[in-house]
Amino acid sequence: MRAKNVTLSHGECLDIVARQFGLKDWNVLSAQAKRYEATAQRRASQLKGWAFLSEHPDVYDHGADDDPIAPGGGTAVIRLDPLLGPRRYPEHSRAFGCYTQTISAVPFHGKRVEISGNLRCQDVSHGATLWARVDGMPGHTLSFDNLKDASEGWLFGTMSWIDRKIVLDVPADAISLHYGFFLKGKGALWAADFKVEEALAEAQLTSSPPVQHRRAPAWLTPTNLQFSDVIDVPAIAS
Template identity: 40%
Template sequence: MHSFMDAKILAKNLRQSLAHNGIERSHSECLELVAQQFGLKDWNQLSARIAATANRASMDHLALPEGWKLARHTDRSIYRIGMDTEAPGVAKIACRAGRADGIVLPSDSFGVMMQSITAEPYRERKLALSAMISTDDADAASIWMRVDQSLGQVLRFDNMLDRVGEGSLRGTNDWTTRRIVLDVPDSAASIHYGLLLNGYGSMCVKNLTFGEAQAGWPVTAGGGKLFMKPTNLDFSSAA
């Protein structure tokens, strides 16, 4: 998904789309339209935002912890991700744009730091991923875990965003514990997990643990492609 940093690409695509429908607009006019789509007055304002963001992005990347990587769709021009320079043992994800900056982020803007491991040692076991999370003006901050089959089919998935209770943290929160519990089917090939910030704000994470779940902990596999069991077959409850 494109962000405001891709304004020139968006303007080009818009111009081509309009031309296909018999509407001729110059590239400059399309840049003005794109700026308005991001909530700004004109292209000059958006151009200045892009330049400022690019400058910050080139100067203040956080170092990634060893063994961790960014998810494929994470844009470092939008998010600072890595080790918190002011707190040892803490990972941080922060949106570079503030709510008052006049930049409208796409609704599916995510900053994600993750690891991927083989599922073989964990098959037919119940695993828990837990961490302490603090947030500052966050749209949604969480940990997440996914279990995949060999062909990439999602078997189990929980990113906490759709939970009714004990879900992602929103707004500003002091250190709060969150936990994900998933069972690992015998057909599982890989396990993926990490930290996730959706939209604006920032999150910090510490005391991340991964291992065998306690017997009494319920599975939290919500929000994925598969349910744990047949659900709401009589259509008695609404979403």
């Protein structure tokens, strides 16, 4: 530029670099760079005992975070990157990031379990909250809830710290308990002070009760040992 007798100040040069990245000016690029550094540090130190699940985990900033007013002290965050996210998810409703943890359901057999936590969110477009599931044998879900239909369920927009909880029955044949929190669409979700504990017997379920006398999958018990039960198969045209 100097060879063409075009004089640029140092600040103007910085803004040109920022625009090469598709950003408004150097201040925006500088802020983004600091956030990416924090994102890299979070990804390098995974949350012990938790797994992050997403179709495209590379477009999420997730992991431990600091919030001096967070209940219980420690905080975890799920944030869809505002630049990379739209490239992977042109339709924001398809974006989904989730933290999950799995434990044995045996200590809760025949009881009700309460999964609770404190959440706050920022600019959430399609919802965020807790979720929980009780499983029996592989592929056999006994109960599930993500507060979709609850009056105190999904969070949208920007909200300060708020309680959410899920109460589920744990049948005697339950094997595993899965729980966590998720972000759907754009925005950011923070979680703190998670608890998994036995609920009072009279505690109200947050989802519909599981169907009583569920029919066991065919592979759980001996079936058709006398070969009398047949399935009609359409004849193949010759």
